[in-house]
Structure formats: C-alpha cells, structure tokens
Amino acid sequence: MLLDYGFSIGLPVSSAPVELKVLCSCQGVAVQFNQRLDLVAEEKKEMSALNNPVVAVIVSLIISVGYFVFVDHYLMDMQGLDFWYLFRN
Amino acid sequence: MGLLAGKRVFSIMALCMMVGLLLLPIVVALPSLAIGEEAPAGDAAKKDGDKVEKGRDVYYKTEGIVVGAPAPKTVDGPRDYPRYNFESRVLLWFANQQHLYYGSFVLAVPIFCMIIEFMGVVTKDKALAKRYDQLAYDFIKISLTAYSLTAILGGILIFTFLTLYPAFFSYLSGIFRPVMHIYALMFVAESGTLYIYYYGWDKMKEGFLKWIHLSMSVILNIIGTLLMFLANSWIGFMMSPAGVDEQGRYLGNIWHVIHTALWNPLNLHRILGNMAFGGGVVAAYAAYKFLASKTDEDRAHYDWMGYIAMALGVAFLIPLPFAGYWLMREVYAYRQQMGITLMGGLLAWLFIIQATMIGILFLSTNYYLWQAMGRMRGAEKYQRYIKYLVFILACGYMVFITPHTMVMTPAELKAMGGQQHPVLGNYGVMSAKNGGINVIITTTVLSFVWYMRGNKVSTVSWAKFGNIFMGIFFGAAYFNIIFLAIYGYYIPANVRVGLSVPQVATTLSCLFFMFALNSVMMKGAKQLGPIEWGKISARSQYALIMLATAFTWMMGLMGYIRSSVRLFWHVNEIMRDNSPWAYTHTVGFAANMISFNVLFFWITILFVFWLGSLGAKKVPVESKAGIPGGVPQPAASH
Numbered sequence: 001m002l003l004d005y006g007f008s009i010g011l012p013v014s015s016a017p018v019e020l021k022v023l024c025s026c027q028g029v030a031v032q033f034n035q036r037l038d039l040v041a042e043e044k045k046e047m048s049a050l051n052n053p054v055v056a057v058i059v060s061l062i063i064s065v066g067y068f069v070f071v072d073h074y075l076m077d078m079q080g081l082d083f084w085y086l087f088r089n
Numbered sequence: 090m091g092l093l094a095g096k097r098v099f100s101i102m103a104l105c106m107m108v109g110l111l112l113l114p115i116v117v118a119l120p121s122l123a124i125g126e127e128a129p130a131g132d133a134a135k136k137d138g139d140k141v142e143k144g145r146d147v148y149y150k151t152e153g154i155v156v157g158a159p160a161p162k163t164v165d166g167p168r169d170y171p172r173y174n175f176e177s178r179v180l181l182w183f184a185n186q187q188h189l190y191y192g193s194f195v196l197a198v199p200i201f202c203m204i205i206e207f208m209g210v211v212t213k214d215k216a217l218a219k220r221y222d223q224l225a226y227d228f229i230k231i232s233l234t235a236y237s238l239t240a241i242l243g244g245i246l247i248f249t250f251l252t253l254y255p256a257f258f259s260y261l262s263g264i265f266r267p268v269m270h271i272y273a274l275m276f277v278a279e280s281g282t283l284y285i286y287y288y289g290w291d292k293m294k295e296g297f298l299k300w301i302h303l304s305m306s307v308i309l310n311i312i313g314t315l316l317m318f319l320a321n322s323w324i325g326f327m328m329s330p331a332g333v334d335e336q337g338r339y340l341g342n343i344w345h346v347i348h349t350a351l352w353n354p355l356n357l358h359r360i361l362g363n364m365a366f367g368g369g370v371v372a373a374y375a376a377y378k379f380l381a382s383k384t385d386e387d388r389a390h391y392d393w394m395g396y397i398a399m400a401l402g403v404a405f406l407i408p409l410p411f412a413g414y415w416l417m418r419e420v421y422a423y424r425q426q427m428g429i430t431l432m433g434g435l436l437a438w439l440f441i442i443q444a445t446m447i448g449i450l451f452l453s454t455n456y457y458l459w460q461a462m463g464r465m466r467g468a469e470k471y472q473r474y475i476k477y478l479v480f481i482l483a484c485g486y487m488v489f490i491t492p493h494t495m496v497m498t499p500a501e502l503k504a505m506g507g508q509q510h511p512v513l514g515n516y517g518v519m520s521a522k523n524g525g526i527n528v529i530i531t532t533t534v535l536s537f538v539w540y541m542r543g544n545k546v547s548t549v550s551w552a553k554f555g556n557i558f559m560g561i562f563f564g565a566a567y568f569n570i571i572f573l574a575i576y577g578y579y580i581p582a583n584v585r586v587g588l589s590v591p592q593v594a595t596t597l598s599c600l601f602f603m604f605a606l607n608s609v610m611m612k613g614a615k616q617l618g619p620i621e622w623g624k625i626s627a628r629s630q631y632a633l634i635m636l637a638t639a640f641t642w643m644m645g646l647m648g649y650i651r652s653s654v655r656l657f658w659h660v661n662e663i664m665r666d667n668s669p670w671a672y673t674h675t676v677g678f679a680a681n682m683i684s685f686n687v688l689f690f691w692i693t694i695l696f697v698f699w700l701g702s703l704g705a706k707k708v709p710v711e712s713k714a715g716i717p718g719g720v721p722q723p724a725a726s727h
Contacts, residue, residue, distance in 0.1 A: 051550075056557040063558070064565035071598065072569065072591040081587040085580050 103285050104301050108308060144334030146345060147663070153340030157263060160337025160664035161256045169256040170668045177253040178670040179682065184242070184249040186645055186686045191239035192320075193644070194694075196313045197367025198232035199283070201225075201401055203306040210299055222294070224394060228371060229287055234697045236283060240276075257659045261323065264333065267343045268319060275316045282309045317363070318356050325352040328655060329423045330663050337663040350423040354416035361409045362647075366640045368402020373637030374698055376630035389623035395633050396461065402636070403454050407533065407600060410447065410526055411593050420654075431654050438676050439650050441492045444522070446643040448486040451529045453636040455482060458536045460629035466618030468543030481532050489525035493517030515578075523589045524574025527596045531566055534599045538607050545614035555610045559603055569595045641690060645683035
C-alpha cells in the first residue's frame with residue numbers, strides 16, 4: 001500500500017525500498033513515514049509549481065527587483081545619501 | 090620508515106626556517122626601530138641643551154619630536170641633479186618600470202602556485218591532482234628564472250637613483266631609514282624561501298610533507314606581499330606624505346610615514362593588478378607554446394595551462410576597476426585638486442586611453458571564452474546568442490571610451506557648436522562611464538557562466554526555475570545598472586557620486602550569486618561530451634597574447650599617470666623637483682615611452698622563457714594505444 005502511495009505521488013521506485021524494510025516492522029514508524037511522504041509530496045508540488053514558467057518568472061522578478069531595490073536604497077543610505085531624492089523632490 | 094621520518098624532520102625544519110626568515114627582519118628591526126626613534130632626538134636634545142623641537146604632522150596633525158633633517162631645497166646643477174647627456178627622468182622611468190614589471194610577475198606567480206598546488210592537494214582525482222601539481226611546478230620554474238632578473242633590475246634602479254637623483258634618494262632613504270634594512274632582509278627571506286620551496290618540491294610531494302610544502306608557499310607569499318606593501322609605502326609617501334612636518338622633517342613615528350592616506354588603496358590595487366598581470370603573462374606563455382606545439386598532447390597541455398592562467402588573471406581583473414575607484418576616491422578625499430588633475434584636467438586624456446585598454450582587456454577575455462566554447466560538445470546552443478553579447482559589449486565600450494571634451498580646431502568647434510558634442514558629450518561623464526564598465530563586466534560574468542555550463546545539462550529538479558531565475562536576475566542587473574546611470578543625470582552631483590556603489594554591488598552580486606547558483610545547478614550535471622583540450626582555434630591564443638600585452642601596456646600607463654600626478658614635486662607639497670624635467674610630457678611621448686617599455690619587457694621575458702626551456706628535459710613521446718585521434722584530457726571539468 002505504501003509502495004502504491006509512493007507511486008501515486010510520482011516518487012521513483014528506487015527511492016523507497018531501503019526505508020520500506022523498516023516500515024514493515026513497525027506500524028508507528030509507518031505512520032511517520034506516511035507523514036514524511038506527505039511532506040515530500042508537498043515539496044514536489046512546490047517544485048513543480050516553481051518549474052511552471054509563469055510562476056518561475058513572477059517569483060524571479062519579485063526576488064530580483066526586490067533585491068536590487070534593497071541594494072540601491074541600503075547602499076545609498078549607508079553613505080548618508082537619499083536614493084529616492086528625485087521622487088521626493 | 091626511517092627515510093620518511095627523516096624527510097618529515099627535514100620538512101618541519103625547513104618550514105621553521107622559513108617562519109624564522111619571515112620573522113628575522115622584524116626581530117632585527119625592533120631594537121633599531123626603538124633607537125631610530127629616540128637616539129637622534131636624544132642627540133639633538135643634548136646639543137641644544139635639553140631643548141626639544143616639536144613639529145606637527147602634515148597629515149595626522151599630531152605633534153612629534155623632530156628627529157630628521159628638512160627636505161633639501163634642490164637646485165638644478167651637478168650636485169643635486171647630475172646627469173648623462175640624456176633626460177634623467179626617462180632613464181629612471183625605464184629602470185623603474187622594468188623592475189616593476191618583473192617584481193609584479195615574481196610576486197604574482199607564487200600566489201598562482203599556491204592556489205594551483207592547493208587545488209592539486211584537495212582534488213580527489215589523482216590524475217588531475219598530479220597535473221595540477223605539475224602545472225604549479227611549471228609556474229614556479231618560470232618565476233625562478235625571472236627572480237634573478239628582478240633582483241638585477243632592482244640593483245640597476247638603486248644605482249640610477251643614486252647617480253641621477255642623489256639629493257632626493259638621500260632624503261627618502263633618510264625618512265625610511267628604520268625600515269630600509271627590513272626591506273633588504275625581507276628580500277633575503279623571500280629568496281631563501283623561494284629556493285627551499287622550489288628545490289624541496291620533489292622531496293615533499295606526498296601526504297603530510299605536501300601540506301608542509303603548501304604551508305611554505307603561504308609563507309613565501311606573505312613575505313612577498315609584505316615586501317610589496319613596504320615598496321608601496323614609498324610611493325604612498327611621495328604622493329600623500331605623512332609622518333613629517335611641513336618642512337619634511339621626520340617626526341619619529343615610522344608607522345605614520347608608512348600608513349599614508351593612499352597606502353591601503355595602493356596596496357589593494359597593486360596586489361590585484363599584479364595578479365591580473367601575472368595571469369596574463371603566463372597565459373601568453375602558454376599561448377605561445379600552444380602555437381609552437383607539434384603534438385596533440387602538447388597542445389592539450391598548453392591549452393589547459395592557458396585557460397587556468399587566464400581564468401585566474403581575469404578573476405583578479407574583475408574587481409580591479411573597483412579597487413581603482415576606491416583609490417581615486419581616496420585621492421579626491423586627500424587632495425581634490427589632485428583628483429581633478431587626474432580625471433578632469435591635465436591627465437584626463439590618459440584616462441581615456443586607460444578606458445580603451447580596460448575595454449580591450451574585457452573584449453579579449455570574452456572573445457577567448459566564446460572561442461573556448463568551441464572545444465565543448467553542447468556549447469553550440471549558446472553560439473547564436475553571442476552576437477547579442479557583442480552588441481551589449483560594444484555599446485558599453487563605446488560609452489566607456491567617449492571623452493568629455495575634444496581637442497579641436499576653431500572651425501571644428503564652431504561646426505559642433507561648443508566643446509561638447511550635443512549627443513555624444515552626454516556619454517563623457519562618470520555617470521555614463523560607470524554604467525558602461527559595469528555592463529561590460531556583467532557581460533563578462535555572463536560569458537563565464539555560459540562557458541562553465543557549456544557541455545553540461547543540469548539534472549536538479551528545479552533546473553527550469555534556476556535557469557529562468559538566472560536569466561531574470563541578469564536582466565534585472567542590466568536594468569538596474571543602466572537605470573542608475575541615467576538616474577545620475579537627474580540628481581545633484583553630491584548624490585550622484587554615491588550611485589557608483591550600488592552599481593558595483595549589482596555587478597558583484599551577479600558575479601558571486603550567479604557563480605554560486607550555477608555551481609549548485611551543475612553539481613552532478615549530465616555531461617554532453619568531454620572538454621576537448623587542444624581543439625581550440627589559433628585565434629583564441631592570439632586573444633590571450635593580446636590580453637597579456639594590454640595588461641602590460643595598461644600597467645605602464647597607470648604607473649605613469651600615478652607618478653605624473655605629483656607634477657613638479659618629488660614629494661607632494663614637501664620636496665620640489667627643480668630638475669629641468671619637472672614638467673608633464675605630452676600624451677604622444679608618454680605613449681611611445683610606455684610602448685618601448687612594454688616591448689623591452691616582452692623581449693626580455695621571451696629570453697627568460699627560452700632560458701627556462703633549456704633546462705626542460707625532453708620526454709620521449711610514448712605511443713598511445715587509446716582511441717585513434719583521441720586527445721589526452723588534462724582536466725575533466727573547469
């Protein structure tokens with residue numbers, strides 16, 4: 001069943017067998033494993049969302065533009081200068 | 090076992106000896122430093138009946154006891170300026186420049202050796218480790234021959250000073266008397282360390298001994314760097330004196346004399362410049378050997394050597410303009426007039442030539458990288474985009490070299506409607522030039538990133554996002570640099586001057602973040618094919634030679650600019666130059682002189698290379714049973 005679950009979220013077959021041996025011996029561990037698989041699935045979903053070109057472009061734009069605006073503002077401020085001089089006046 | 094233990098003891102002893110050599114000048118100097126500061130003062134006090142004369146430091150503004158003689162007021166004559174039937178300044182210029190070229194080379198190459206030897210020690214691939222080790226050995230071998238010539242040129246330089254400028258040299262050596270012998274002892278320590286390092290190479294090539302050997306290279310480079318810092322303190326003192334009063338009398342604090350306003354910016358600028366220059370010279374050597382090679386094995390080896398030297402050289406070239414900005418900023422902070430003379434006055438046209446040379450350096454580097462992609466299968470995908478990089482580079486370059494004003498006839502002036510061109514004149518200001526050079530450097534970083542991933546395909550799960558992010562980050566960086574350049578036109582000068590800092594930070598962000606991201610993405614990447622070392626166009630090797638020549642020329646130019654900014658002063662505002670040559674040469678004369686120095690250096694360094702090749706053993710070429718036409722691979726990765 002766990003193996004089926006692994007397939008259902010698109011995990012490669014080779015990623016499961018080592019941990020499966022441990023799972024069969026203890027139900028509690030199996031529950032934990034289920035939770036871990038859920039997390040992996042979440043991460044996978046996030047990754048696949050990031051690999052969506054539109055999402056990737058939007059996220060990249062937010063990070064890049066945010067970063068450079070921060071750099072411009074902070075480094076001018078560090079020199080005692082106002083980066084927004086033109087916009088304020 | 091006994092032999093190994095003996096080697097260990099020998100190695101540790103050698104290392105201790107090097108540390109001892111490093112500390113020797115300082116230990117010897119300690120008592121003399123103390124005496125040097127107090128004895129003359131004591132003598133003076135006795136003579137004047139316990140009356141101690143005090144003076145105020147011209148830079149630090151602190152009070153100190155006068156312990157030195159005032160700067161001599163020289164007059165044009167055989168006593169202060171003895172001469173041959175030739176311009177003394179030109180002779181000194183030549184001797185100084187040649188010593189500097191060789192000095193830079195022999196200081197830079199051991200740093201390369203240290204880096205390459207370290208790469209050899211930490212790499213897990215044994216064959217690759219051996220190749221790195223051999224490469225480091227080849228480098229130090231070249232440096233060793235050049236080292237003797239550096240010492241000879243140093244001697245010639247001192248004799249030239251003593252013969253042609255005795256009054257000035259006597260004053261300068263009087264000021265630096267407490268550290269003059271430290272410099273000499275440092276030189277002895279450098280020589281001793283270099284010889285032990287070189288001749289101990291084979292005996293200490295494995296295990297713990299190798300680490301000891303590597304430690305020796307660290308000590309060697311510490312000594313070399315300290316040596317350079319001391320030499321820098323002399324030129325720093327000549328440009329921005331400190332530790333003396335307004336008459337040039339030494340006030341007893343040698344640290345003030347050394348630590349002048351421009352000392353640290355000069356140190357940084359010179360160390361980066363030396364490294365870039367050293368990389369260029371070794372790359373040119375490899376290019377020459379590549380072009381002269383008759384076998385595929387040799388071509389593969391020298392292609393790899395040229396690439397490593399070029400990559401190390403360019404790694405130090407990229408931050409060099411920023412170190413230059415810092416130096417200029419400190420020059421302006423020290424004396425605004427000095428900065429204006431440099432960048433907006435008498436010497437401004439030399440800066441246009443300098444910009445041209447910097448542009449050539451980056452264009453050559455990019456051209457080499459694009460050519461180098463030809464030896465990788467899979468890099469063809471980038472070829473169609475190179476034309477866009479050429480366009481961006483050309484735009485940045487043209488803005489970077491545009492002068493603010495032109496030298497024109499009255500008719501031309503009238504036709505243009507003023508000294509500044511109505512359109513192009515806008516590109517002659519720092520705001521545009523900062524944008525231009527940062528665009529050029531960012532494009533070079535992009536070319537490097539493309540080269541590093543040329544034959545690879547990332548296998549990480551987020552590869553698509555990574556690629557998109559890199560593209561957008563570079564795009565945003567270009568946008569930010571150009572935006573800041575344009576923004577500078579609309580704000581006052583005192584705010585505008587600060588924009589260069591975020592511009593530099595943008596370029597450096599691309600360098601560090603994109604290199605790091607690319608490395609993570611390319612970890613465990615699928616290789617589309619090996620790097621076929623040796624299978625590169627001959628044109629690429631000429632680009633390396635061009636790179637080295639441009640480095641050499643630019644070094645000569647910048648040295649001349651830095652020295653000329655003192656105008657008619659031996660020591661700025663302290664000791665006047667009263668020789669008949671205390672004027673600034675024309676741009677044409679200076680360019681000819683620099684070209685002569687460059688030519689002389691390259692002829693002599695070729696002689697040094699030839700001497701080095703005489704000692705090389707001829708290894709018989711073994712017949713290979715591998716794949717027909719297969720070329721040995723010096724390195725599987727970048």
